[in-house]
Amino acid sequence: MRRGWKMALSGGLRCCRRVLSWVPVLVIVLVVLWSYYAYVFELCLVTVLSPAEKVIYLIFYHAIFVFFTWTYWKSIFTLPQQPNQKFHLSCTDKERYENEERPEVQKQMLVDMAKKLPVYTRTGSGAVRFCDRCHLIKPDRCHHCSVCAVCVLKMDHHCPWVNNCIGFSNYKFFLQFLAYSVLYCLYIATTVFSYFIKYWRGELPSVRSKFHVLFLLFVACMFFVSLVILFGYHCWLVSRNKTTLEAFCTPVFTSGPEKNGFNLGFIKNIQQVFGDNKKFWLIPIGSSPGDGHSFPMRSMNESQNPLLANEEPWEDNEDDNREPSISHEAYRVQCWEPF
Secondary structure, eight states, X not given: OHHHHHHHHHHHHXXXXXXXXXXXXXXXXXXXXXXXXXXXXXXXXXIOOOHHHHHHHHHHHHHHHHHHHHHHHHHHHSOOOOOOGGGBOOHHHHHHHHHOOOHXXXXXXXXXXXXXXXXXXXXXXXXXXXXXXXXXXXXTTOEEETTTTEEETTOOEEETTTTEEESTTTHHHHHHHHHHHHHHHHHHHHXXXXXXXXXXXXXXXXXXXXXXXXXXXXXXXXXXXXXXXXXXXXXXXXXXXXXXXXXXXXXXXXXXXXXXXXXXXXXXXXXXXXXXXXXXXXXXXXXXXXXXXXXXXXXXXXXXXXXXXXXXXXXXXXXXXXXXXXOGGGGOOBOOOOO
């Protein structure tokens, strides 16, 4: 009886947490809806007197608004991609692993299982990266999200403002959302500013629109400052081909730590997120190369272009050269597991 109550209580708490997780998204949606009303109706239709100015303002506003809401929608409802079935332990392997009580034997079992997979990253202690909650061997750059309760390919972070985990499947959409958010706030601030000054000087009558115009400028500037900082940080991450998790900890190769292990050069780093076809870079359509389970390495680029090796040389180049039979995938980076 007591166990049943505990299960019911646990289920109720999970349900409440799921509902509350949508509160930040609801706040953003309400702010955006109000900004739409304030800009379109109170500013353009009521305050702006010139018909030509109204048309120009509305055309550019709605063009930005469409891409802004489109990318936000994609960031929220694009599910984080999980490792495919071959990375999960089979029923037999799972039973063997759980029944084994010796940690060193369990470690060796994971090593043997990982030999069948294209996985070469390790934990800081040199062990195979294994998720004991999802019962799978983690692909490179994959991490377990404690909020989503799943392992996410190329996980960047869990964002409460989109109530979703940002990773391989939706990082491009998230970055576009930040870009269009900055542009949205900047456009509103620049077009509203002149009317803010007119209201301030008393050149326009003090009507209901005054409150909306003044507050619209304040909110746009406030969000612009915070968003441009966040967008700039993620632009830096993209230019270095890093995730947020990898930026806060030094990735570990099989040959040792290397903070620039995935850095392929500025252009190639951008292509790793947006793809090779530039016509899709501004549109929220999936174009990231690969399947999220494996990624090109800096070490491979250095073998093709020795000039890159002078930038930040590897500590154990001699050891790497002694193992020509190991593919370039063997030099992937692993980040300390924060979850």
